[in-house]
Amino acid sequence: MEAQPNATISWVQSYKASSQVGFLDLPRELRDYVYGFAFRVHGAIFIYSPNPYAVRPIAKAMIVRHKGYGPVEPQPLGNIIPMALMRTCYQLHAECSAVLYGENVFRIWFLSDTELTLAYRQLVRHISLTAEVDHRVFGSSLEEVSYGWKRRFWPTIITNSTSMLERFPSLETLTFPLKPPRHGELWRPAFFAVEHKTRAQRVALAANWMKPRCPFENERQRQCLQLELVPSSRQQKVSLDEYKGSRFAPEEDEDEDMEQEWDCTEFTDAFELMKSFR
Numbered sequence: 001m002e003a004q005p006n007a008t009i010s011w012v013q014s015y016k017a018s019s020q021v022g023f024l025d026l027p028r029e030l031r032d033y034v035y036g037f038a039f040r041v042h043g044a045i046f047i048y049s050p051n052p053y054a055v056r057p058i059a060k061a062m063i064v065r066h067k068g069y070g071p072v073e074p075q076p077l078g079n080i081i082p083m084a085l086m087r088t089c090y091q092l093h094a095e096c097s098a099v100l101y102g103e104n105v106f107r108i109w110f111l112s113d114t115e116l117t118l119a120y121r122q123l124v125r126h127i128s129l130t131a132e133v134d135h136r137v138f139g140s141s142l143e144e145v146s147y148g149w150k151r152r153f154w155p156t157i158i159t160n161s162t163s164m165l166e167r168f169p170s171l172e173t174l175t176f177p178l179k180p181p182r183h184g185e186l187w188r189p190a191f192f193a194v195e196h197k198t199r200a201q202r203v204a205l206a207a208n209w210m211k212p213r214c215p216f217e218n219e220r221q222r223q224c225l226q227l228e229l230v231p232s233s234r235q236q237k238v239s240l241d242e243y244k245g246s247r248f249a250p251e252e253d254e255d256e257d258m259e260q261e262w263d264c265t266e267f268t269d270a271f272e273l274m275k276s277f278r
Contacts, residue, residue, distance in 0.1 A: 009097050009119050012090040024091065031095060038082050039100040043070015044128060045077065047116065048109040059116060066105055066128065097123060102170075125172045127164060131156060138180040142190045149213050158217060161225050171224055179230040187229070188262045192270075199266060206270035211277050222275055229267040 023031070044066035047059055061077040063070060077083070086096045101123035108129060134156075136148025161174055180187055191209040192202055216222040 009094045009123070010090070012094070028095075032099070035096055035099040036103070038085065039096055039103070041070065041080060041104055044105040044107045046074065046107040046109070064107065066107070101125075108164075121168050122170050124168050125170055126175075127168065127171060127173070128175045128177060129160060129164060131160060131176045131178065133178050133180070137178075138187075138189060140190055140193075142193075145190045146213065154214055157225070157227075158215075158221075161221055162217065165220060165224060173226055174224045175226040175228055177228045177230045187264065189229075189267065192262065192266065199263070203266050203270045203273060206266070207273040207277065210270060210274040214271075214274060225275075227268065227271045229264040231264050 023034075041063050043063050046062045046064045048062075049059055051058075062074040063077060063080050064074045065071060081100065086093050086100070097120065101120055102125050105126045105128055106124055108127060131153075134148040134152040136144045137153050139145055139148070157176060160176075164174055165171055189206075191206050194202055194205060197205070216225070
């Protein structure tokens with residue numbers, strides 16, 4: 001994925017030397033169909049800097065698994081995406097870039113603005129950004145969870161989201177997938193630990209708990225920001241046969257009974273409901 005210094009990717013019509021019918025003679029609707037087939041990936045595109053502190057850091061990209069879709073092991077972007085097609089001419093570069101950057105989910109790690117310039121960043125619409133979660137957020141004490149959420153967790157989310165929204169001006173969804181540390185913390189947050197309640201009641205109670213602890217700085221942040229609790233491998237119903245021989249095979253979870261009782265998508269629903277409160 002080569003960064004270019006231009007601030008925009010301009011659509012410039014290309015002309016062929018021959019009089020024969022070529023790809024660019026097809027209607028734009030058909031070309032877009034081809035671009036979607038060629039440049040939409042199953043999974044997410046992980047962009048990272050192997051050495052982010054280098055004088056001139058270089059960005060690399062891999063296709064990784066995302067929400068149960070994609071390769072079980074990371075694959076180089078060039079093995080799946082026909083990057084050479086983007087270098088054919090200016091017109092194809094502009095049309096392909098709109099699909100590659102605008103219609104895929106990107107996971108980002110230590111990426112500077114020089115590695116992915118504004119011309120491409122302004123096309124990106126969906127980002128998944130892993131956040132460091134304070135271990136107290138997944139403790140069993142509601143008081144301790146509240147302290148960790150207000151003092152460490154939420155300020156980190158706001159800081160990171162503010163930076164990402166500034167760097168990616170066309171961003172529509174910024175998702176923070178949260179995975180509890182494996183040191184005895186519960187998969188189910190303490191503010192969901194209520195008995196004799198329906199799913200809708202638990203979601204409403206959790207949303208009301210979140211509201212005073214999740215102040216947004218602006219409306220765009222409220223609209224774009226999403227929190228998700230990463231399900232365990234058992235909840236994802238992962239087929240271990242699919243990972244046979246892979247070093248990325250998920251670990252089996254020990255607390256089976258608790259996971260059968262609680263669906264972690266309630267966490268996402270509660271956060272979305274909380275965002276609708278004014």
